[in-house]
Amino acid sequence: MADYKPNEMMTVAAARALKNDDVCFVGIGQPSAACNLARLTHAPEITLIYESGTLVTKPNILPLSIGDGELCETALTTVSVPEMFRYWLQGGRIKIGFLGGAQIDKYANLNTTVVGPYDKPKVRLPGGGGAPEIATSCGEIFIIMTQGKRSFVDKLDFVTSIGHVSGGDSRAKLGVTTKGPSKLITDLALFEPDPETKEMTVVSIHPGVTREQIKENSGWPIKFASKVAETPPPTPRELEVLRDLHARTNQAHAEAA
Amino acid sequence: MARISSLAEAIKSAVRDSDTVALEGFTHLIPHAAGHEIIRQGRKRLTLIRMTPDLIYDQLIGMGCVAKLVFSWGGNPGVGSLHRLRDAIENGWPHKLELEEHSHAAMANAYEAGAAGLPCAIFRGYIGGDLPKVNANIKRVKCPFTGEELAAVPAHRPDVAVIHAQRADKAGNVMIEGVLGVQKEAVLASKRSVVTVEEIVDQLPKRSLNAVVLPHWTVGHVVEVPGGAFPSYAQGYYPRNNNFYKEWDAISRERDSFLAWMKENVLAKGPEAFAIYARKHRIAAE
Numbered sequence: 001m002a003d004y005k006p007n008e009m010m011t012v013a014a015a016r017a018l019k020n021d022d023v024c025f026v027g028i029g030q031p032s033a034a035c036n037l038a039r040l041t042h043a044p045e046i047t048l049i050y051e052s053g054t055l056v057t058k059p060n061i062l063p064l065s066i067g068d069g070e071l072c073e074t075a076l077t078t079v080s081v082p083e084m085f086r087y088w089l090q091g092g093r094i095k096i097g098f099l100g101g102a103q104i105d106k107y108a109n110l111n112t113t114v115v116g117p118y119d120k121p122k123v124r125l126p127g128g129g130g131a132p133e134i135a136t137s138c139g140e141i142f143i144i145m146t147q148g149k150r151s152f153v154d155k156l157d158f159v160t161s162i163g164h165v166s167g168g169d170s171r172a173k174l175g176v177t178t179k180g181p182s183k184l185i186t187d188l189a190l191f192e193p194d195p196e197t198k199e200m201t202v203v204s205i206h207p208g209v210t211r212e213q214i215k216e217n218s219g220w221p222i223k224f225a226s227k228v229a230e231t232p233p234p235t236p237r238e239l240e241v242l243r244d245l246h247a248r249t250n251q252a253h254a255e256a257a
Numbered sequence: 258m259a260r261i262s263s264l265a266e267a268i269k270s271a272v273r274d275s276d277t278v279a280l281e282g283f284t285h286l287i288p289h290a291a292g293h294e295i296i297r298q299g300r301k302r303l304t305l306i307r308m309t310p311d312l313i314y315d316q317l318i319g320m321g322c323v324a325k326l327v328f329s330w331g332g333n334p335g336v337g338s339l340h341r342l343r344d345a346i347e348n349g350w351p352h353k354l355e356l357e358e359h360s361h362a363a364m365a366n367a368y369e370a371g372a373a374g375l376p377c378a379i380f381r382g383y384i385g386g387d388l389p390k391v392n393a394n395i396k397r398v399k400c401p402f403t404g405e406e407l408a409a410v411p412a413h414r415p416d417v418a419v420i421h422a423q424r425a426d427k428a429g430n431v432m433i434e435g436v437l438g439v440q441k442e443a444v445l446a447s448k449r450s451v452v453t454v455e456e457i458v459d460q461l462p463k464r465s466l467n468a469v470v471l472p473h474w475t476v477g478h479v480v481e482v483p484g485g486a487f488p489s490y491a492q493g494y495y496p497r498n499n500n501f502y503k504e505w506d507a508i509s510r511e512r513d514s515f516l517a518w519m520k521e522n523v524l525a526k527g528p529e530a531f532a533i534y535a536r537k538h539r540i541a542a543e
Contacts, residue, residue: 028334028335029335051361052283052284052285052436052438053283053436053437053438054436063335064334064335064336064497064499064502065284065334065335065497065499065502066283066284066309066334067283067284067285067436067438068284068490068497069285069435069436069490069492069496069497071436072285072435072436072492073492078435078436078437079437080437080438080439080441080442080469081283081308081361081365081437081438081439082365082366082368082369082439082442084365085361085362085365085366085380086365086366086369086380089362090362090380090381090382113358113387113388118387118391119391121346121347122347123343123347124338124342124343124346124347125332125338126330126331126332126338126339127328127329127330127331127332127358128329128330128358128360128361128386128388129309129329129330129360129361130330130360130361130362131360132360132362132382132383132384132386132388133360133361133362133380133381133382133383136381136382136384136385137381137382158387159385159386159387160386160387160388161386162384162385162386165385171385174384174385175384175405175406176384176385253499253500254500
């Protein structure tokens, strides 16, 4: 029995996808944990940017919200939100956008808007925030999401931000020149788009996870690449740094009360 | 021209029923005390604009002040849903809420266009998704030079902007530091404005040559409300109270517990109730 949780494997696998020279637009929650784990382990010089305007930020604890003081105090500089979206995101200065979502389909289109019809939603979700333009303006997109039948769906209730649209060259046909989702990291596996169809395809399975589990936790029939690797388990150092980061964060949030 | 007044006077004079109001703040400097005053004065049928409606919009919506919301992300950051916003959308309580939903890029561009006196904002966005299908205010225009198809949305031109800042001087020049959000743009895009500040000082402190300052002739009412951003934060004054954001989840989940909290903490109180949050941290820091 492994001494780590599936959620920790997911964060570690996502962190490993990031490199020291990456410039990354970070969403709150899981993406933020993964990006900061990368910074505190193998990618100390990674550039992290949060949509609140904080450029090159090095938080010591994870922010609860996208504009926490911790992000501003540890940033190289902080710009206004219009500048963030115009010069930095739209201007093409960001290599990787790191997103999560409530629903995803096999082409990595995302829904963070509604479950059910838009006008009479079963569940009203927070909405797109920065995602619609992050999805098309960043060089490429990494997505981190826990797998399940309700989140990995055959058809999205609402397309908040596009991935590979309907597969093949459909994204490029819309006039979008960026790569779109190049990695999808879940608690069970790592997916990459098939070079032709662009369907998100399993390329690596986390230790102890079966193909059956991956299929059971998806609303579409999962495809596996011809060569599937096993994800190396988290190293003791990765786990130690991640757990320290969460412990520091929880303590800081409790102290501020 | 800036006028220093009480919060009750400022809201009474600047915010009217059926107005379009932007109470802005991006995690930082959210004008909670001013929002509470709007609730206490019982404003109705407001159209509220905000990139990231959070707790104070949840409160305004739950108390029946709001007819329409123009927004791009409505949640309790890092915690979950805004239950009063969801109850209004999903069940029409306390009454139906009209939505005009955008992306952050669109909202930020719309404020900037408003501040620049333009009728619309143009940017590269809204490609391929469903938001243009549910929002008739998202259009496409062709660049006259390159032929590129771009997104266009109307500029934000609120009747009133309401923001919180760290300091103003006695003339009403307002200085903002830290995460800036869209507050400068919101004030410059609006016909009227109310700015609450942590303190009104004789002279603004020594600052960077490029400090963000709203000059007095661009600002309407300036009101000293120490702690007025709580449970949001004021950089250099007090931190964000993340625990309160977590507690709000339980307070706001049911209509009864929400109304009881509002009665005790908003309707029965005034802006001076916020001072304790500023004081607590200043004392702790000494």
